[in-house]
Amino acid sequence: MREILEKVLKNKKNNADYIEIRAEKKEVTTIHFQGKKLEKINCSQQTGGNIRVLVKGGWGFVSFNQLNDLEEKVREAIEVASLIGKEESKLAVISPVVEIIKRELDKDFRQVSLREKKDLMENYNSIIMKSNPLIQSSNVIYTDRFSTTYFANSEGSYIEQEKPFLSARFTAIAREGDNVQLASESVGTTKGFKRMEKISTKAQKAAFRAVNLLKAQPVEGGEYTVILDQTLGGVFIHEAFGHLSEADFLYEDERMSGLMKIGKKFGSPKLNIIDDGSIPDLLGSAKYDDEGVRTKKNYLIKDGILAGRLHSRETAAKMGEEPTGNARALNYRFKPIVRMTNTYIENGDTSFKDLLSGIKKGIYAKDCYGGMTTFEMFTFSAGEGFMIRDGEIAEPVKDVVLSGNLFTTLLNIEGVGNDLKMIESGGGCGKAGQSPLPVSFGSPHLMIKKVIVGGR
Amino acid sequence: MEKLLQQACKKVDSAELFNVKIKTIPVNFEVNRLKSIDISESEGKALRVINKGRIGFSSSTGSEGFDSMVEKAVATSEFGSTASFDFLGETKRSGKEKINVYDKKVVDKSIKEMVKVGEDIIERMKDFNRKLRYDVTIVKNCNEIEYFNSRGGNFSYSKTAIAYSIMVQQIENQDMLMIYSSIESGKDNLELEELTSEVIENLEWGEKIVHVESGKMPVIFTPKAALILILPIISGLNGKMVLKKISPLAVQRNKKLWSDLLTLYSDGTIDFAAGSAPFDDEGVEMKRVPLVEKGEIKNFYYDLQTAGIAKVESTGNGLRASSQSEPTPGISNLVIKEGRVSFSEMIEDIKEGIIIDQVLGLGQGNIISGAFSNNVQLGYKIEKGKIVGRVKNVMIAGNAIEELKNIAALGYKAKWISGKYKFPHIYLKSLSVSAKK
Numbered sequence: 001m002r003e004i005l006e007k008v009l010k011n012k013k014n015n016a017d018y019i020e021i022r023a024e025k026k027e028v029t030t031i032h033f034q035g036k037k038l039e040k041i042n043c044s045q046q047t048g049g050n051i052r053v054l055v056k057g058g059w060g061f062v063s064f065n066q067l068n069d070l071e072e073k074v075r076e077a078i079e080v081a082s083l084i085g086k087e088e089s090k091l092a093v094i095s096p097v098v099e100i101i102k103r104e105l106d107k108d109f110r111q112v113s114l115r116e117k118k119d120l121m122e123n124y125n126s127i128i129m130k131s132n133p134l135i136q137s138s139n140v141i142y143t144d145r146f147s148t149t150y151f152a153n154s155e156g157s158y159i160e161q162e163k164p165f166l167s168a169r170f171t172a173i174a175r176e177g178d179n180v181q182l183a184s185e186s187v188g189t190t191k192g193f194k195r196m197e198k199i200s201t202k203a204q205k206a207a208f209r210a211v212n213l214l215k216a217q218p219v220e221g222g223e224y225t226v227i228l229d230q231t232l233g234g235v236f237i238h239e240a241f242g243h244l245s246e247a248d249f250l251y252e253d254e255r256m257s258g259l260m261k262i263g264k265k266f267g268s269p270k271l272n273i274i275d276d277g278s279i280p281d282l283l284g285s286a287k288y289d290d291e292g293v294r295t296k297k298n299y300l301i302k303d304g305i306l307a308g309r310l311h312s313r314e315t316a317a318k319m320g321e322e323p324t325g326n327a328r329a330l331n332y333r334f335k336p337i338v339r340m341t342n343t344y345i346e347n348g349d350t351s352f353k354d355l356l357s358g359i360k361k362g363i364y365a366k367d368c369y370g371g372m373t374t375f376e377m378f379t380f381s382a383g384e385g386f387m388i389r390d391g392e393i394a395e396p397v398k399d400v401v402l403s404g405n406l407f408t409t410l411l412n413i414e415g416v417g418n419d420l421k422m423i424e425s426g427g428g429c430g431k432a433g434q435s436p437l438p439v440s441f442g443s444p445h446l447m448i449k450k451v452i453v454g455g456r
Numbered sequence: 457m458e459k460l461l462q463q464a465c466k467k468v469d470s471a472e473l474f475n476v477k478i479k480t481i482p483v484n485f486e487v488n489r490l491k492s493i494d495i496s497e498s499e500g501k502a503l504r505v506i507n508k509g510r511i512g513f514s515s516s517t518g519s520e521g522f523d524s525m526v527e528k529a530v531a532t533s534e535f536g537s538t539a540s541f542d543f544l545g546e547t548k549r550s551g552k553e554k555i556n557v558y559d560k561k562v563v564d565k566s567i568k569e570m571v572k573v574g575e576d577i578i579e580r581m582k583d584f585n586r587k588l589r590y591d592v593t594i595v596k597n598c599n600e601i602e603y604f605n606s607r608g609g610n611f612s613y614s615k616t617a618i619a620y621s622i623m624v625q626q627i628e629n630q631d632m633l634m635i636y637s638s639i640e641s642g643k644d645n646l647e648l649e650e651l652t653s654e655v656i657e658n659l660e661w662g663e664k665i666v667h668v669e670s671g672k673m674p675v676i677f678t679p680k681a682a683l684i685l686i687l688p689i690i691s692g693l694n695g696k697m698v699l700k701k702i703s704p705l706a707v708q709r710n711k712k713l714w715s716d717l718l719t720l721y722s723d724g725t726i727d728f729a730a731g732s733a734p735f736d737d738e739g740v741e742m743k744r745v746p747l748v749e750k751g752e753i754k755n756f757y758y759d760l761q762t763a764g765i766a767k768v769e770s771t772g773n774g775l776r777a778s779s780q781s782e783p784t785p786g787i788s789n790l791v792i793k794e795g796r797v798s799f800s801e802m803i804e805d806i807k808e809g810i811i812i813d814q815v816l817g818l819g820q821g822n823i824i825s826g827a828f829s830n831n832v833q834l835g836y837k838i839e840k841g842k843i844v845g846r847v848k849n850v851m852i853a854g855n856a857i858e859e860l861k862n863i864a865a866l867g868y869k870a871k872w873i874s875g876k877y878k879f880p881h882i883y884l885k886s887l888s889v890s891a892k893k
Contacts, residue, residue: 037537040513040782041535042781043514043528043531043532044515044780045515045516045517046517047517048498048517059492060492061493061496062495063495065499065517065518066499066518076495077495080495083493083567083568084492114534115534136701137701175701175702179825180704180824181822181825182824218827221851221888222670223892252486333498370817370819370821371820372816372817372820374632374634374816374833375625376631377632377816377833379816379830379831379851380817381817381820399821399822401820401821401830401851403816403817403831403849404849404892405849452851452891452892454851454890
């Protein structure tokens with residue numbers, strides 16, 4: 001592969017300010033049980049690549065499945081880029097790297113038979129289905145993917161990285177008359193098949209929660225003090241704050257960058273937020289990002305003060321900051337854009353019990369169905385909710401959707417727990433049509449005042 | 457292709473090959489200027505086999521040898537579902553003969569012309585207000601679909617699409633107003649005025665931020681927002697959800713469930729709509745399927761396999777999420793029959809209420825139960841029959857299956873959303889609104 005890519009780069013070096021070629025090969029297995037039945041079992045193989053060129057500040061991008069005629073594709077990319085380019089190209093300087101990165105797996109899923117994978121998931125599925133007569137149906141979706149990415153650019157970098165990924169998502173659907181409730185648990189990992197062999201408690205938990213939700217009353221809408229568990233805290237920080245730290249939203253927009261000025265106070269001194277793609281083997285980890293930039297630990301908020309943001313080479317150069325290793329592409333069909341990796345809130349010093357104790361009437365929101373954000377407004381749905389009454393967790397409530405303005409909500413984080421957990425779930429992050437990109441996130445328990453909760 | 461299939465059939469009972477080639481060219485403008493142009497070509501092959509009565513499946517991006525695809529499909533068939541259908545030996549349309557989904561003018565439209573459209577949209581918006589941020593995308597698409605099965609069924613067609621979309625952003629202090637809008641067609645007949653005039657109207661309404669009190673109040677959903685109410689219905693009428701008894705609508709067929717005003721159909725035969733095609737993705741003729749008539753559920757929608765198990769006919773709704781997927785029941789185009797009332801008459805009718813245009817968290821949560829709870833990302837307050845400004849920090853919540861019983865009126869002018877949904881304004885008598893104090 002190296003020769004193929006480098007040959008193309010040599011030929012066209014002079015016509016563009018910068019050229020990169022990416023190729024990817026992957027094998028994917030999917031197994032899906034629904035109810036008592038195996039719904040889908042699928043093996044697929046994908047090969048593809050793309051070329052991205054920069055001409056006078058304009059980007060041209062061509063993606064394809066067939067790795068032939070690459071010279072012609074480079075020419076096409078340069079042609080369209082030339083339609084755009086009217087200024088000087090700017091990319092943060094990095095030193096070229098040549099490296100081949102292999103991954104060791106605890107148990108290589110490529111060596112596990114389809115039957116073994118199917119049997120394992122069938123077992124989890126029957127745990128859900130048999131757990132309670134009120135369980136109406138289930139979804140058990142298993143995916144494994146082994147991809148190898150090849151990257152070469154006109155500055156002399158060549159990087160090959162192996163990227164394994166496994167996930168299992170368990171959904172239990174409970175029904176009593178017209179009342180249908182569902183609960184999901186999911187696990188993702190890059191480490192190998194072993195993790196997948198030990199998750200029967202997740203299947204039990206999904207079923208237990210779905211049945212419990214049948215009894216839960218819809219939450220009464222209003223403004224509450226809420227405690228978020230580690231998952232929801234992690235989702236919150238990813239969705240609401242993390243996306244605003246992505247410099248591609250800011251670098252060409254004065255007003256946005258004014259709002260996100262380094263040094264501005266965002267929260268209490270207890271609040272520290274980090275994105276770190278260099279933690280070994282988490283879902284969002286890689287030694288190099290998809291522009292060949294080394295990943296690292298980046299403080300976004302330190303002691304409540306905005307301390308940094310996430311960059312691609314272009315946004316870093318344009319904002320005069322250092323690249324952070326956050327340019328990521330979902331796959332060969334897409335160009336790298338600024339993305340999070342593993343995002344978390346650092347531990348504070350308050351125990352969960354102490355967080356609860358001050359709350360007369362509030363909501364303990366756990367887990368997450370999904371979340372969305374448009375700049376300052378965020379919304380996310382808790383997977384499970386409980387009222388808090390006089391400092392104690394009380395009755396369960398359902399349909400808990402939290403919403404608010406990011407800036408005020410961050411300032412309203414009054415308690416940061418001491419029980420940080422990194423969450424590796426099977427889902428992923430979506431942005432600009434690139435979804436689901438593997439990420440991880442985490443948080444200790446958080447206590448936030450004045451959160452709006454939707455409800456009837 | 458046919459040869460390959462015959463070869464595969466030495467190992468299996470019957471087989472089907474679905475082949476897609478897609479070329480997409482998006483021209484992107486960011487912050488009021490041309491930012492990037494992409495050319496994306498992709499292809500995919502999906503092989504479905506029936507082997508010893510069971511379904512097997514494999515897919516590839518094309519470079520893999522066909523033998524290896526057959527091998528994988530056979531391997532998966534060992535565990536696959538029992539086939540409750542066989543591939544159709546004949547793919548023929550008996551309804552409307554020709555479904556127009558291809559316009560050569562889209563294929564021929566040059567990148568330079570697309571750039572020009574984008575520039576014109578931005579110019580038009582700048583004439584209105586130079587200080588805002590405009591992100592515009594002009595995208596064109598050409599798909600080539602080929603289908604063969606070993607029983608003789610085969611078809612192929614080409615399909616085009618073009619779309620203009622815009623996102624406007626206005627930031628003042630910590631208030632960010634974001635408006636998005638798009639128009640799409642299979643034919644190169646889009647009018648950019650349609651896009652810009654809607655956005656400008658919204659910007660004018662949204663100039664002032666006004667307060668709204670929590671409580672129950674009348675609400676108008678614009679066509680863009682109507683999906684909030686319709687998504688649970690789409691999900692609940694899915695033949696698979698019905699078969700598995702997950703859908704609360706499973707037992708409601710031919711019962712009067714909703715307002716008389718609600719008539720809803722799936723229709724894959726509308727010329728140049730995004731979901732139209734002569735056949736669905738497994739060779740069944742696309743049709744107009746009445747789903748709800750005057751508030752009564754008339755049909756659920758099915759693919760071949762689900763229909764086979766349910767012992768009904770496929771409704772021609774066997775769609776694939778991508779070239780890498782098996783068919784599953786899906787909606788082609790969804791049309792809500794128009795009502796008799798204009799949007800301005802609806803507004804005039806309301807003493808105090810809100811208009812919902814964009815929400816956060818669409819499709820999030822327990823959709824099939826009907827429950828929704830959304831942050832109103834773009835909404836307007838009505839006082840005494842007039843729009844008085846934009847609302848912020850407001851959430852709406854309800855259950856779509858319940859709320860659709862109380863439709864006050866439907867708009868007389870439906871609008872295409874995402875090229876595949878044709879929705880009118882939906883005016884509800886009362887809905888829960890929570891606002892931050």
